[in-house]
Amino acid sequence: MRRFLRTVFLIDLIEGLWVTFRTQHPRNICTDQYPRERPKIAERFRGAPRLNNHPETGETLCIACNLCAIACPEALIVVSSERNEKTKRKELTDFTYDLSRCMFCGLCEDACPVDALELTQDFEIASYTRDGLIWDRKMLEEGPRPARYKF
Amino acid sequence: MAQTFLDSTELVLNMGPQHPSTHGVLRVILKLDGEKVTGTECVVGYLHRGVEKIAENRTYAQFAPYVDRMDYVASVSNGLGYCLAVEKLLNVEAPPRAQVVRVILTELNRIASHLIWLGTHALDLGAITPLFYVMREREDILNIYEKYCGARLTTHAFRIGGLQYDLYDGFEEEVKRFCDIIGPRVDEYEELLTGNRIWIARLTNVGVLNAEDCKAYGVTGPLLRAAGVKWDLRKAQPYSGYQHYDFEIPTRANGDSYDRYIVRVQEMRQAVRIVRQALDRIEPGPIMAKVAKVIKPPVGEAYVSIEAPKGELGYFVVSDGSTQPYRVRVRPPSFINLQAVDRMARGSLIADVCAIIGTIDIVLGEVDR
Ligand code: SF4
Ligand code: SF4
Numbered sequence: 062m063r064r065f066l067r068t069v070f071l072i073d074l075i076e077g078l079w080v081t082f083r084t085q086h087p088r089n090i091c092t093d094q095y096p097r098e099r100p101k102i103a104e105r106f107r108g109a110p111r112l113n114n115h116p117e118t119g120e121t122l123c124i125a126c127n128l129c130a131i132a133c134p135e136a137l138i139v140v141s142s143e144r145n146e147k148t149k150r151k152e153l154t155d156f157t158y159d160l161s162r163c164m165f166c167g168l169c170e171d172a173c174p175v176d177a178l179e180l181t182q183d184f185e186i187a188s189y190t191r192d193g194l195i196w197d198r199k200m201l202e203e204g205p206r207p208a209r210y211k212f
Numbered sequence: 213m214a215q216t217f218l219d220s221t222e223l224v225l226n227m228g229p230q231h232p233s234t235h236g237v238l239r240v241i242l243k244l245d246g247e248k249v250t251g252t253e254c255v256v257g258y259l260h261r262g263v264e265k266i267a268e269n270r271t272y273a274q275f276a277p278y279v280d281r282m283d284y285v286a287s288v289s290n291g292l293g294y295c296l297a298v299e300k301l302l303n304v305e306a307p308p309r310a311q312v313v314r315v316i317l318t319e320l321n322r323i324a325s326h327l328i329w330l331g332t333h334a335l336d337l338g339a340i341t342p343l344f345y346v347m348r349e350r351e352d353i354l355n356i357y358e359k360y361c362g363a364r365l366t367t368h369a370f371r372i373g374g375l376q377y378d379l380y381d382g383f384e385e386e387v388k389r390f391c392d393i394i395g396p397r398v399d400e401y402e403e404l405l406t407g408n409r410i411w412i413a414r415l416t417n418v419g420v421l422n423a424e425d426c427k428a429y430g431v432t433g434p435l436l437r438a439a440g441v442k443w444d445l446r447k448a449q450p451y452s453g454y455q456h457y458d459f460e461i462p463t464r465a466n467g468d469s470y471d472r473y474i475v476r477v478q479e480m481r482q483a484v485r486i487v488r489q490a491l492d493r494i495e496p497g498p499i500m501a502k503v504a505k506v507i508k509p510p511v512g513e514a515y516v517s518i519e520a521p522k523g524e525l526g527y528f529v530v531s532d533g534s535t536q537p538y539r540v541r542v543r544p545p546s547f548i549n550l551q552a553v554d555r556m557a558r559g560s561l562i563a564d565v566c567a568i569i570g571t572i573d574i575v576l577g578e579v580d581r
Contacts, residue, residue: 073407080403081341091348103355105362105377134274166277166368171376180362 096210102182107165109183110158112201113176121202122177125153132172137162158201160186161194183207221245225562229258233336233566236576240553240565247561252554256547259580267540272298272372272507275537279527280366282544283578285328288321288357289520291370294540296451297516297527298372299501301509309497310374311453315490316387317360317369318452318518319483323394324353325521325573326476326483330401333473333570337414342401349397352390356383373503384491391484391491398480405473415470419556419568422467429552433523433545434475435572439467445519456493457486469571476573479521508535522546522573542581546574 093100102108113122125142137159142151170180185207188194223244229237237258243251263282267275279294280287292314299305306314327350331343354364359380361369369375405411421431423439436443444461446454462478464471509531517526523545532538549572556568 073409077341077404077408080400084345091351103359103362105360105380106358107362132274134270134277164277164281164366165363166366167362167376168274168277 102184104182106182106184107167107170107180109181109186109205110160110163110169110196110201111179111181111183111204112156112198113179114202121153122175123153123156124175124177125151126174128172128174129169129178132168134166134168135159135162135164138169153198156198156201158196159194160196161191222250227565229255234569234576235332235574236579238550238569238574238576238579240569242557242562242565244562247563249557249560249562249565252557252565254550254553256550256576256579259576261581263581264540264542267537269536271535272509272537275540276371277366277368279542280368281577282542282581283325283520283522283525283546283575284365285575286321286325286521287365287367288317288369289325289518289525291368292318292452293516293518293520293525293527294529295370295372296518297514297529298507298509300514300516301512301529301531302372302503302507304373304501304503306374306452306501307498308453309495310499310501312490312493312495313375313379313499314370314452315454315457316487317357319486319490320353320356320387320390322483322521323480324350326480329476329521329570329573330473333567333573334405334411336566336570337411339405339408339411342404345397345401345404349394352393356386356390359383359386371500372507374498374500376500378499379494384494387487387491391488394484395481398477402477406477412470414564414567415473415571416468417466418469418560418564419571420466420468421552421556425552425555426467429555430548431523431552433519433521433549433573434472434479435467435523435549435552437461437463438471438475440465445517445524449517451516451518457489459486459489469567472571506535508533517543520545522575522578523549544578544581546572546576546578547581550574550579 114120115122125140127140130138130140139157141155142153145152165180167180169178183205186205225242225244226239227242228234228239239255241253241255242249263278266278276291276294279290283290327346331346334342357367358364360383361367361377421435421439423441426436426439426441440463442461442463447461459482462475462482464475511531511533513530515526515528517524525545526543528541529537530539553568557565
């Protein structure tokens with residue numbers, strides 16, 4: 062009997078619609094209004110790579126040890142260095158990072174002994190060309206400059 | 213004898229690979245008699261990336277991010293399976309703190325995977341609303357992942373021997389808050405679907421697979437449990453300390469799509485229960501076992517299987533003593549469960565094929581690897 066009444070009065074469907082109705086309130090909207098509002102990115106987010114400079118001297122922290130290039134599963138990092146005749150130390154000349162093949166696994170970041178290479182919170186790294194995704198040392202130090210739109 | 217048009221009964225129809233309800237790029241060749249399915253054949257491989265071959269020229273640590281890309285809906289479970297397999301080769305065990313965190317993250321992953329399944333399965337059957345709700349809840353889980361390990365989907369959360377990242381401040385509270393809200397939300401989905409006459413009519417007695425068939429096909433996971441077999445690797449061969457947790461294995465008797473829905477919903481509730489218990493078990497301590505920087509397991513082989521959201525997920529790793537695995541073989545639950553499509557779809561209507569593919573919960577990244 063109860064089952065019959067439920068069927069006749071479409072109770073099961075109304076229950077479902079009531080759930081939909083309850084969630085109509087604007088308070089329940091949870092869509093991100095990107096790019097109007099920028100999302101809050103977690104601190105540990107693995108996004109665009111950055112090659113850190115020393116905050117005071119502005120010199121690169123990288124000691125050209127090549128560990129990141131060895132750790133990378135995709136072998137997309139190329140570290141070039143040359144020996145400084147005066148100090149007898151290896152110095153970084155160029156650093157290429159092929160973002161088009163990177164899967165942001167973070168292994169290179171973990172491998173770096175001096176925290177020179179870091180994956181940052183920047184996530185707007187799209188490019189119109191394939192070449193635009195191959196970052197050189199300058200790009201890595203400065204970071205991406207995505208267009209910011211005004212509304 | 214030439215057949216006239218009216219007598220020509222058999223029609224071969226291609227479904228996919230670009231069909232939205234094949235959840236990716238699966239091609240199903242259907243043999244039809246009117247609307248009735250008289251046979252199916254699945255054509256897989258459209259998403260084949262050769263992950264197992266890639267493993268052979270990566271080091272053990274380097275291969276870990278790739279496993280996330282197989283079942284990308286449950287990437288954490290994949291990571292756990294691989295790490296456990298290599299840990300078994302190395303004969304190390306993750307420290308207790310790491311194990312508890314692993315349990316929390318994989319159980320959250322189970323909820324996320326079942327949520328996605330619920331949303332897409334309902335979408336296949338014409339119910340659009342649940343998809344938005346499950347995405348909302350899944351977002352909370354992904355936010356926890358993002359804060360914990362820095363990525364949302366392909367997480368690379370675990371490392372061989374333990375964890376790379378320690379818990380962030382406020383992790384416990386956030387997970388607790390999620391546990392508090394997910395219960396009522398699951399009630400909400402049930403309100404939407406469980407009693408809904410269309411949902412019941414579309415799912416009951418659709419894609420029935422009884423216990424014998426399940427065992428014959430090697431089908432595992434919620435499909436097996438919906439057929440009444442109480443088999444869950446977390447209980448049968450506990451790993452990562454699952455033996456210390458108190459939870460039930462939900463089972464049903466009929467083995468049809470509706471039962472699988474009920475089993476998965478119950479599993480979400482059980483997962484919440486496990487997460488709550490695990491939160492109480494977090495204790496300070498190291499998160500990484502002693503593992504050499506360069507992982508070089510002794511010659512040998514190891515097979516470890518875990519209960520992934522979709523069924524038994526196994527990793528078979530063979531070591532030849534070098535830094536790279538000699539062979540990695542994955543036993544993906546989706547691929548093996550997918551075989552049963554023909555058994556389930558034979559004799560049903562063509563519209564039910566969508567429901568049947570949906571109810572298996574396949575991820576093509578894992579089927580094709
Ligand atoms: S994030 Fe991973 S794939 Fe990308 S450069 Fe670093 S190690 Fe290579
Ligand atoms: S591991 Fe760090 S220090 Fe070494 S080459 Fe890479 S970025 Fe430079």
